[in-house]
Structures are given as C-alpha cells and as structure tokens.
Amino acid sequence: MGKLNYLTKEGFRNLRVNKLMSFASVTVLFSCLMLIGIAFMLLVNIDAFISNIESENVIMAYVNDNASSVEVKKVGLDLEKLPDVSQVELVGKDEAYKDILSDMDENLKIYLEGLDENPLPDAYKVTVGNMENFDSVVEKIKTVPNIFRVRENSSLAKQLANTRDSVTYISIGIIALLLLVSLFIISNTIKVTMFTRRLEISIMKSVGATNSFIRWPFMVEGMVIGVIAGVLATVAVWLVSEFALSSLTSSLSIVGASVEVNFIDYALWLALAFVGIGVFTGVFGSATSMRKYLKERKFVELED
Amino acid sequence: MIEFNNVSKKYDGASTYALKDVNITINKGEFVFVVGASGAGKSTFLKLMMREEVASSGSIVINGVNLNTIKNRDIPEFRRSLGIVFQDFRLIPNMTVYDNVAFAMRVIGTAEKKIRRRVPYVLSLMGLSDKGKNYPAELSGGEQQRVALARALVNNAEIIIADEPTGNVDPQMSYEIVDMLMRLNEAGTTVIMVTHEQSLVKCFNKRVITIKKGVVESDENAQIGESATAHLNAASEIANEYVVPPDEDYSAYVSRSEAPAEDADSEEAPKGGES
Numbered sequence: 001m002g003k004l005n006y007l008t009k010e011g012f013r014n015l016r017v018n019k020l021m022s023f024a025s026v027t028v029l030f031s032c033l034m035l036i037g038i039a040f041m042l043l044v045n046i047d048a049f050i051s052n053i054e055s056e057n058v059i060m061a062y063v064n065d066n067a068s069s070v071e072v073k074k075v076g077l078d079l080e081k082l083p084d085v086s087q088v089e090l091v092g093k094d095e096a097y098k099d100i101l102s103d104m105d106e107n108l109k110i111y112l113e114g115l116d117e118n119p120l121p122d123a124y125k126v127t128v129g130n131m132e133n134f135d136s137v138v139e140k141i142k143t144v145p146n147i148f149r150v151r152e153n154s155s156l157a158k159q160l161a162n163t164r165d166s167v168t169y170i171s172i173g174i175i176a177l178l179l180l181v182s183l184f185i186i187s188n189t190i191k192v193t194m195f196t197r198r199l200e201i202s203i204m205k206s207v208g209a210t211n212s213f214i215r216w217p218f219m220v221e222g223m224v225i226g227v228i229a230g231v232l233a234t235v236a237v238w239l240v241s242e243f244a245l246s247s248l249t250s251s252l253s254i255v256g257a258s259v260e261v262n263f264i265d266y267a268l269w270l271a272l273a274f275v276g277i278g279v280f281t282g283v284f285g286s287a288t289s290m291r292k293y294l295k296e297r298k299f300v301e302l303e304d
Numbered sequence: 305m306i307e308f309n310n311v312s313k314k315y316d317g318a319s320t321y322a323l324k325d326v327n328i329t330i331n332k333g334e335f336v337f338v339v340g341a342s343g344a345g346k347s348t349f350l351k352l353m354m355r356e357e358v359a360s361s362g363s364i365v366i367n368g369v370n371l372n373t374i375k376n377r378d379i380p381e382f383r384r385s386l387g388i389v390f391q392d393f394r395l396i397p398n399m400t401v402y403d404n405v406a407f408a409m410r411v412i413g414t415a416e417k418k419i420r421r422r423v424p425y426v427l428s429l430m431g432l433s434d435k436g437k438n439y440p441a442e443l444s445g446g447e448q449q450r451v452a453l454a455r456a457l458v459n460n461a462e463i464i465i466a467d468e469p470t471g472n473v474d475p476q477m478s479y480e481i482v483d484m485l486m487r488l489n490e491a492g493t494t495v496i497m498v499t500h501e502q503s504l505v506k507c508f509n510k511r512v513i514t515i516k517k518g519v520v521e522s523d524e525n526a527q528i529g530e531s532a533t534a535h536l537n538a539a540s541e542i543a544n545e546y547v548v549p550p551d552e553d554y555s556a557y558v559s560r561s562e563a564p565a566e567d568a569d570s571e572e573a574p575k576g577g578e579s
Binding site: 003006017199200202203204205206207208209210211213214 | 354377379380381382383384386388394396398407408410411412413416455459
C-alpha cells in the first residue's frame with residue numbers, strides 16, 4: 001500500500017516537474033479528443049437525420065380498384081410477409097379522400113365534390129426496414145396479387161443509404177486517425193519525461209529497482225493526462241453540440257426535418273470513452289515508449 | 305565471491321575482443337584495484353559484473369548467481385547485492401542529500417519507517433550527518449562522492465563497485481575516498497575499485513589487477529605483511545604529495561587512519577602556510 005502510494009505520488013511529481021510538457025500534452029490530447037467527440041456527434045446527428053428522412057421515404061402500393069374488401073386485406077397480409085418490410089399501414093380510400101379534400105382549396109373542392117364516386121384506390125404505406133434492399137422490396141411488392149401500381153422514390157433512398165455509409169466510414173476513419181495521434185502524443189510526452197529523468201532511471205536500475213517499479217510513475221502520469229484531457233473534452237463537446245444544435249435546428253426546420261439528438265443521451269458514454277481512451281493511451285503509450293527506453297538505455301555509459 | 309572463468313567479450317560488430325580469456329577470482333572481503341588505461345576493457349569488466357552485458361564466452365558467477373543463466377526478472381534482485389559508485393556521482397540535483405540516499409531504498413519498495421532509521425545512520429557513517437538537508441550542488445566533490453557512497457551502501461550491498469570514484473575530485477579528496485572504501489572493506493564489504501590513477505594505487509597495499517588491451521596483464525596480491533604501518537606510510541606519502549587546504553581538518557582525518565598525532569601536525573603546519 002505504501003509502495004503504491006509512493007509510486008502514485010511520484011507520477012504526480014513528474015507532472016509537476018514537467019509542468020509545461022504536461023500542459024502541452026493535455027492541450028493536444030484534449031484537442032484530439034474534442035475532434036473525436038465532434039466527429040462522433042456529427043455522425044450521430046447525420047445518422048438521425050437520415051433515419052428521419054428514411055422513415056418518410058415509404059413505398060405506396062395501390063390496390064386494384066375492383067378488389068373486394070377481403071382481397072384488400074389479403075394484400076396487406078401478403079405485404080407484411082415480405083422480407084425487409086418493417087411496417088405496413090392501410091390508407092383506406094375514404095380516409096385518403098378526406099385528407100385530400102381537407103388540404104384542398106375551396107374552389108378546387110367543388111370539382112371533386114361533383115364526382116359521385118371516390119376516385120381514389122385503397123393503398124398501403126410500406127416502410128422498408130433496410131434501405132439497402134429497397135429495390136428488391138419494390139420488385140417483390142409488384143408481384144403481390146391485386147397491386148396495380150407502386151409509387152416509390154428509389155434514387156433518393158439509394159442516395160440516403162450511400163450517404164449514411166460514407167458518413168460512417170469517414171467518421172470512423174477520422175476517429176481512428178485521431179486516436180492514433182493521441183497515442184503518439186502521450187507516448188511522446190512520456191519519452192520526453194523519461195529523457196529528462198534518465199539520471200533517476202539509471203540510478204533506479206543500478207540499485208536494482210524492478211522495471212515495473214520504474215514504469216509505474218510514468219503510467220500514472222499518462223493516466224492523469226488522459227483523465228484531465230478526457231473530462232475537458234467531454235465538457236467542450238457538450239458546449240459545441242449544444243451551440244451547434246440550437247443554431248442548426250432553426251435552419252433544419254425549414255427542410256422540414258427536425259432532428260433531436262441530445263448530447264445528454266450520449267454524455268455519459270462519451271465521457272467514459274474519453275477517459276477510457278485517455279487511460280488507455282496513457283498506459284499503452286508509456287508502456288511502449290518505456291519498453292524501448294528500458295531496453296536501450298543502459299545505466300552505465302562509460303567511456304572505456 | 306566473484307568468479308570470472310575464461311571470460312571473453314566481443315561487442316556486436318566489433319572486430320576485436322573487449323576482454324579476452326579473463327580468469328579472476330575475488331574472495332569475499334577483498335579489496336581490489338582494477339587498473340588500466342582508457343580502452344583497456346575496464347568498463348566492460350564492470351558492465352559484465354553488473355550484468356549489463358553478457359559474456360560472449362566463459363562464465364561469471366557472483367555470490368552464487370550465474371550471470372550467464374540469470375533470468376531477466378531476477379536481475380534487479382541481483383543488483384541489490386551490489387553497491388555502485390560512479391565517477392560522475394550521479395546524484396539527483398533537485399533532491400536533498402537525505403532524499404538522494406533514501407531514493408535508493410524507496411525505489412526498491414522499502415517501508416518509509418525503515419528508511420527513516422537507516423538513512424541517518426548511513427549518513428553518519430560517511431560523516432555527512434549535518435548535510436542531510438543540503439542539495440548536492442552545495443557540497444564539495446568529495447562530499448558528493450561520499451553521498452554517492454552512502455547511497456551505494458544504504459541497501460546493505462555485499463560488494464561495492466566503484467568506477468573511477470576519484471576521477472572528479474581533487475587529489476586530497478581522492479585519498480579520503482579511497483580511505484573511506486578501505487574502512488568499508490575492513491567492516492567486511494568486498495570492494496572493487498576501477499581507476500587509471502597508478503600513483504594512487506601505489507599508495508595502498510592492496511591487490512591490483514591490471515588490464516591491458518582486454519587481457520589481464522598482471523594480478524598482484526597485496527605485499528605480505530600488510531599492516532597499519534603500510535597503511536600509514538601510504539598516508540604520509542599522500543600527505544607529502546598533495547597540498548592540503550588549510551580549512552580541511554586533516555589531523556582528525558589522519559588520526560582516524562591511526563596515524564600518530566605528531567606526524568599529522570608536522571605535515572599540516574607547513575602545508576597550511578603554503579596554500
């Protein structure tokens with residue numbers, strides 16, 4: 001217990017002694033984590049936005065006008081059985097007619113009201129579960145008996161699926177790259193710290209300190225840098241996303257798609273991930289740079 | 305006990321041997337000088353002993369530990385039986401003398417309670433009781449080397465390995481440091497001191513191993529009849545040879561070395577006047 005205490009204290013001493021370097025690494029790591037966080041929040045928001053549009057992007061399947069009510073029901077059941085269909089909703093002709101009338105201009109209504117019969121067919125609103133399979137779903141719907149027309153917008157659906165894919169890949173790429181940079185930063189800091197303390201390390205080795213004993217303070221140092229940067233980054237991403245959302249929702253509402261992705265829903269996960277990344281890069285970064293250092297650095301550098 | 309059996313060492317990429325067919329046995333409690341010019345192989349000899357390098361051939365056994373077969377994780381434990389003193393002292397500048405010595409105990413996980421008992425005792429052995437709160441830069445070269453020696457001793461090393469301990473101090477301090485090592489040796493510690501100062505070695509009647517171009521050129525045991533007299537002669541020889549600064553309490557120093565009081569007086573008076 002006393003040992004652990006001493007080692008931990010040493011780690012904090014490292015930080016104090018190398019104030020400037022510690023500050024620099026916290027700052028750079030913080031920036032990296034913040035960028036990771038922003039990339040992540042962007043990914044989440046774009047994903048939500050696309051899902052929102054997708055949910056609007058339904059296939060309308062119109063039923064033959066002369067189909068009986070039993071046949072209409074049968075069509076609904078057939079549609080539900082199709083793979084990749086997540087939702088099937090009947091839009092009855094009367095209902096649709098009422099909708100159209102209520103949306104219409106008074107003058108235009110007169111023409112429709114002049115008709116003695118409802119001209120609209122029964123229809124099914126089919127929502128596709130997986131946008132990748134949109135086309136095949138459409139093809140299958142066309143084969144269902146008593147369907148006389150299918151209205152869809154497959155190009156939009158495809159575009160959305162593509163966009164989502166590329167957004168995901170790019171985000172993952174950026175996040176991975178930034179993670180690597182963070183790792184590099186921390187291990188570099190540790191290397192510099194180790195260089196400035198090579199005298200102490202050489203003495204430690206010469207008096208028989210174990211490698212783990214030599215390593216521990218540096219790990220603590222890396223961990224502390226990671227935790228501080230992680231907490232700061234969480235707060236920063238929160239502020240950024242709040243600000244961005246408030247200014248974005250107003251402009252997005254014009255498009256008609258209001259997206260509500262609250263930072264709070266992700267705050268805990270993001271904070272945990274950040275601190276986790278910080279601790280991981282701290283421990284891993286110091287471990288790798290130490291291993292090299294401990295192996296190469298001899299404690300006696302004598303001129304023969 | 306230190307045993308080198310037909311030890312040769314050739315560094316990777318080197319064309320010649322740094323050490324060739326070295327056979328040395330150093331018994332527990334011995335005091336040995338290892339002498340040689342620069343590049344003779346002294347450092348290699350030390351590095352092999354500290355298991356920082358591994359012999360290319362032959363075997364090295366120290367205190368029953370075979371350095372050819374020792375596992376990496378057992379090396380720290382092995383090194384705790386050695387006390388190493390470097391030419392450049394290797395004291396940590398931003399730590400006090402006390403902390404420098406305590407550091408050696410802390411980094412091997414010794415309890416603070418034990419450290420508080422042990423460090424003052426070792427400092428007093430080295431005559432540094434009142435320097436505990438000083439920083440290394442505030443001490444003279446000789447004092448700094450004594451701190452380094454205290455650090456080497458604090459973990460109860462069985463073997464003290466001193467690498468050119470007198471290289472960075474003035475001649476009078478050199479004598480003082482060797483004398484300090486002698487006294488440790490008298491208390492039962494094996495001492496191996498590497499140096500290139502032939503003149504210093506001659507002042508002391510101890511075993512001398514001379515290394516030249518990687519080969520042990522000579523291994524001369526102490527002259528038979530080693531006694532306080534021999535030691536004394538050495539002391540006065542040194543005193544004649546080197547100027548003693550007036551503020552150094554040399555008489556007290558010599559009396560510790562069992563020198564007659566009048567001897568010290570006669571030496572000090574004129575020397576003090578000169579400088």
